Amino acid sequence: MLPDADLSLRLFLRAEISKGLGHEVSASRAPGKVLDHRVDISVEELHGTLSGAARLVASWRIMGGDGAEELAAFRFARTRPLAQDGYPALADAEIALIGELAVAIANSLAEVGKDSPSASAN
Helix, strand or coil, X not given: CCHHHHHHHHHHHHHHHHHHHCCCCCCCCCCCCCCCEXXXXXXXXXXXXXXXXXXXXXXXXXXXXXXXXXXXEEEEEEEEECCCCCHHHHHHHHHHHHHHHHHHHHHHHHHHHHHCCCHHHC
């Protein structure tokens, strides 16, 4: 991905994950701040298909705050038909898929957080 697109995707995911969790999450660690969890997200595919759909394939790992221990790993692969032909419809479908990915990530963080020793401190 292009650097600007990567930044835009990270900011959009952060905002949507925060909304899904009901509290703000950070896209990066502030110096001296200890995190409960770290999420490493990899987008393998984000494109249109010849059959008139948008496709998103991604995976993510939830790590302990220090990044040393993998707590869980997930995969997301979905296709969404375009509402009509053209680039605007493709962009709308891709945004919807990224929103669905954010919901899946937020749900997985909530589940992992229930099992975390620091869950009661959040």
